[in-house]
Amino acid sequence: MSLTIHDLRKRSSSYLPGSAACPGCGATIAFRIASRVLGPNTVYVIPACCSSIIQSPYPRSAFSAPVLNFAFAAAAAAASGVYRAYKFQGRDVNVVVWAGDGGTVDIGIQALSGAAERGEDIIYICYDNEAYMNTGIQRSGATPRGAVTKTTPTGKREMPKDMPMIVAAHGVPYVATASVGYPFDLANKLEKAKKIRGFKYIHILSPCPPGWDFPVEKTVELGKLAVDTYFWPLYEIENGKLRITIKPRRRPIKDFLAMQGRFVSLKDEDIEELEKRIMEKWNFLLQLEGLERIF
Amino acid sequence: MAEGEWNIITGNHAAALAAKLARVNVVAAYPITPQTTVVEYLASFIESGYMNAEYIRVESEHSAMAAVIGAAAAGARTFTATSSQGLVYMSEVLHWAAGSRAPVGMAVINRALGPPWNIHVDHQDSMSQRDTGWMQIYVSSNQEVLDTILMMYKVAEHPDVMLPFMVCLDAFVLSHTFMPVNVPRQEDVDEFLPPFRPAWILDPSDPISFGSLVLPDEEYQEMRWSIDLSMKKALEVIEDVAEEFHEKFGRYHGAAIMKYRMSDAEYVILTSATLASEAEVAVDMMRDEGISVGLLKLRSFRPFPHRDIKESLQGRKGVVVIDRSISFSSGGPIGTEVRSSLYDVSGAPPVVDYISGLGGRDLTYNDVIAMFKDAVGRIAAGRVRKPYYWYKLKPEYQRIELAEEVII
């Protein structure tokens, strides 16, 4: 029951053209696909992030679904409240957090963790452009090692947090990674998540042309290359059972890194080390695939 | 505990009962001493079926406030409770609630701020949030806790108001002290308090985006002005609702202020919360001595009742304010604002502002009398030399406080 392009063409998204987004924005590609699958009976809670601004200034909105813009740290908590109010009223509405990586893995992690542990029946979607892009490209806990940002001018030293695994460790019914380079994989995962009761988490890689420093037309190509180099494995964890959803024939990581100016400070030995880490992670996932339940 | 009857209950129990009677739909709960029993009662009410509401066991106070704002945005009447560190932790989202025009209800058990840890009463927590756009009512009895929460839902949800409110009750003195409370019956409260009609709502059938970017030339300033205007309008609504409550339930606690033996008083003691109850006793005792004194109990600190203050204090010989919080180097919040309110009034009396009772330092009617007599002495001798005086510090520190050289 995989969604096809014809299925998607029949549905409307909640994105209206003429937004404030940068040309080639990965986040809007993600939002167009996500909102298409989620449908019009959806309310979005959006903390401070690029999408706060993409909506355009008052009094107009580029999003045709109800949006509650909220304080940076508290999207998951506000969404919990929205959901519980609808529950009290006996209304069935998709309550979705649409948050950037900063508002998810850093400042928003506490509220997210609380909502996950409580099992609030919401979908938390993190569209990850791997830095605080809205404020002008500063590093976040999701920024990959080696990436140049305004607060890591010679490249980030630390590895990023593995947020999907952190959420999975809360024992929630559904966690998935996705990429704008594999839109059908993303659509299928959201379609599945919509039908599950409990806390669902989708983490979408959203390449950012100004932030990652690449030509604006390459957004989708990079989203695909990230997966094909195993930099961004696509998997889902359903009731604790992990399944890698796309197993591409691997391309060398330097193909991915070379396309982006943010990795220009990486030396050959750094790239080798990164490739080693990627393979270790991939093998780890393969092993997890063999288990009945990982969390 | 039975509705429609007298019960001997704590202030926290009264607050929880008020939330139940107000038919809140969503409660966010995070514990902090001495608020904890409020949320514990609510949990047992809901689990036993006595109360019908969603109960969100959030992971922090910041999230507690976020959750109730989210719920209000979807059309729910909401309630939470906190104290001290919890209140200041949620400060960012307090501003958010007012800016969202979400009439969220909250019981604040006034407790001192750390460091160091102190679980006893003072008003620094709620006073420090006076600029958030929240209404703040300070109460002096458990009956007043219950009644005021019910009244304030009606005030907050008035179409001209639409602002969140906190009912402030003193740590342990009210929260954990048993007092007789007449608990109204659900059907009577239902007649008094109609269902919540929000100013805006999240609804897929009529999509809106709330709270996105507003540029300087658009209506940001007007949105702030609107909060201010609504707060001022709330003074009128507080009075109307207090009248209505009086008629329906037979109890009247005052509106924005409550006057006690003021009509012919030469001097006025002005204070709030449980100190006002102590001051009532002090007034009676001093009246017996022939001193012409009355009490102005400040219930509503926000909205600040400028007109009531001016009218009640004009022409008096002196006003003695007792603040249970401090705005460092400026003065007590109440004293400072009272003085400011009286500045343009001809015949404005001298105002002597005392800071005391911080961290739960016990204050009784004897202390009120002592402060009063100190103030009257200073006024008579022209020795009101500082905008505010700390009172009842330990002797080695009080000596420094009173040394006339220490003047700002």
Next chain:
Amino acid sequence: MGFEVPIVIPVSKPRKGSSGETGLWRVERPVINESKCIKCWLCWLYCPEEVISEGENGFPVIDLSYCKGCGVCADVCPAKAIEMVREYG
């Protein structure tokens, strides 16, 4: 108090072109060569601005009022049917 009390709130309404005619941002514009187009609709799928729709003749058509000229459509087209042409003036 006989005055009106408006509740002024930051409520925005959905609207196409919320940031204006974003087509004016463009430096290059996509041109679809219908003879090469295989109607796979991947351009529509990936367009970040949702400006591609089905034209009357069944081929994709681009709303140039809002197209920001990013070139993603040209980059993903498997038939290389879209060319990015420099805007002048």
